[in-house]
Amino acid sequence: MKEEADELESLMRRYQQSDREAASRLVESLSAQVFRFFLAQVRDRSRAEDLLQDFWLRVHHARRTYRAGEPVLPWIYAIARRTQIDDFRRRTRVSRHEWQSETLPETAASAADQDDSPALDDLLKPLPASQREVLILLKVNGLSLEETARATGTSVGAVKQKAHRAYNTLRKVLGGS
Amino acid sequence: MPNERDDMRLGAFDSIQLEMPDADHLASIAAQMQSSLRPVRPFPSRPAVVALSFLLFAVFAVAAAMPFGYGGFHRFQAVQRMLDYGVVAVLALLFSISLDQQIVPGSKARMSPSTAILTSLAALCAVTLLLFPQVAMRDFVARGVPCLRLGLIVSAVGGVVGWVFARKGYATSPARAGAVLGSFAGLAGVAVLALHCAIQNGPHVLLWHLGTYVIAAVTGALIGLRRRFLRTKTHP
Numbered sequence: 001m002k003e004e005a006d007e008l009e010s011l012m013r014r015y016q017q018s019d020r021e022a023a024s025r026l027v028e029s030l031s032a033q034v035f036r037f038f039l040a041q042v043r044d045r046s047r048a049e050d051l052l053q054d055f056w057l058r059v060h061h062a063r064r065t066y067r068a069g070e071p072v073l074p075w076i077y078a079i080a081r082r083t084q085i086d087d088f089r090r091r092t093r094v095s096r097h098e099w100q101s102e103t104l105p106e107t108a109a110s111a112a113d114q115d116d117s118p119a120l121d122d123l124l125k126p127l128p129a130s131q132r133e134v135l136i137l138l139k140v141n142g143l144s145l146e147e148t149a150r151a152t153g154t155s156v157g158a159v160k161q162k163a164h165r166a167y168n169t170l171r172k173v174l175g176g177s
Numbered sequence: 178m179p180n181e182r183d184d185m186r187l188g189a190f191d192s193i194q195l196e197m198p199d200a201d202h203l204a205s206i207a208a209q210m211q212s213s214l215r216p217v218r219p220f221p222s223r224p225a226v227v228a229l230s231f232l233l234f235a236v237f238a239v240a241a242a243m244p245f246g247y248g249g250f251h252r253f254q255a256v257q258r259m260l261d262y263g264v265v266a267v268l269a270l271l272f273s274i275s276l277d278q279q280i281v282p283g284s285k286a287r288m289s290p291s292t293a294i295l296t297s298l299a300a301l302c303a304v305t306l307l308l309f310p311q312v313a314m315r316d317f318v319a320r321g322v323p324c325l326r327l328g329l330i331v332s333a334v335g336g337v338v339g340w341v342f343a344r345k346g347y348a349t350s351p352a353r354a355g356a357v358l359g360s361f362a363g364l365a366g367v368a369v370l371a372l373h374c375a376i377q378n379g380p381h382v383l384l385w386h387l388g389t390y391v392i393a394a395v396t397g398a399l400i401g402l403r404r405r406f407l408r409t410k411t412h413p
Binding site: 013016017018020023024027028031032035036039045048049052053056057058060061062063064065066067068070071073074075076077078079081082149150151153154155 | 196197198199202203206207209210211213214215216217218219220222223278280281282283284285286289345346347349350353
């Protein structure tokens with residue numbers, strides 16, 4: 001785990017110094033987990049791939065803000081989170097506009113229908129966005145509490161509280177099913 | 178951490194672990210990044226950013242008050258100077274730390290922006306109540322409006338300076354970053370008024386001087402909501 005973190009840090013430093021191979025290796029080693037972060041939230045493969053592309057573009061533009069010695073994953077997920085929020089807002093604006101122009105907006109349900117793993121969808125549906133996000137970072141992406149707190153810009157206590165509430169909600173949902 | 182990991186049926190999370198992005202898509206992303214790659218200077222360390230923004234604040238406040246005179250400074254007694262300017266300096270340090278947290282993704286959250294903003298307002302109110310007499314004042318509005326105007330002009334200029342500084346980072350929450358930046362700029366307005374204004378009256382300072390701070394904080398948050406204002410400068 002520590003070696004992996006050191007390796008990522010070294011790749012980030014080399015990427016800042018315009019090492020082409022480091023850029024390529026970063027994309028290889030981080031894309032899968034960031035893709036899962038997006039996929040767990042949007043439940044649409046092609047949309048998750050679009051988000052991944054937008055995310056890397058942002059990483060590329062913001063790469064100087066990474067500080068050597070700091071953990072890479074919270075930096076990465078803070079940007080991924082921003083990418084997802086901006087996309088959500090943009091889509092909300094667009095669908096509102098489409099609704100006004102009497103065109104049927106793309107709904108979350110239609111995206112979910114395309115997916116072949118509704119169990120996760122059902123599991124996450126009753127949770128508020130902030131709790132869902134914390135649960136995905138902890139369970140899907142395997143971040144620690146500290147890393148999740150940094151990525152979401154909150155304290156470890158707040159992350160624990162959100163996770164705890166999410167578990168309580170899920171326990172009720174699963175208990176009732 | 179509660180032991181939910183074991184007692185919940187969270188097997189659903191495992192299904193997504195098999196999902197992988199398309200390899201060609203990744204190759205095209207990597208190629209796109211490589212084509213516009215050039216060296217960047219890494220962001221300075223946290224203490225350096227905090228020291229720089231604090232220094233910028235101090236120089237800006239002193240320089241901005243210069244054309245209007247240091248009437249307030251000369252009128253203050255030693256204890257008042259120490260307390261009033263001391264509190265402003267501590268709050269400037271607090272906002273320097275908070276601003277660094279807002280413009281560097283993945284920073285450790287030491288204090289939430291709302292806590293920093295409200296704590297600062299409470300501290301400014303407390304020091305005002307402690308230092309200045311709470312008596313009625315003649316021409317309250319006529320003498321107050323020029324102070325508010327000066328404070329807002331200084332805050333606006335300070336906000337632009339701060340915005341140029343903040344754009345070197347990457348605000349992951351533009352609304353929060355905007356509120357912190359606005360409050361920091363408002364504090365610069367309060368500092369300039371504390372140096373310039375010789376009126377030692379509690380209600381005057383509370384309404385017209387601290388009004389600058391409140392208006393600047395709200396304006397900053399509203400501008401931050403217009404996210405593009407705080408989007409990072411590109412480094413292709």
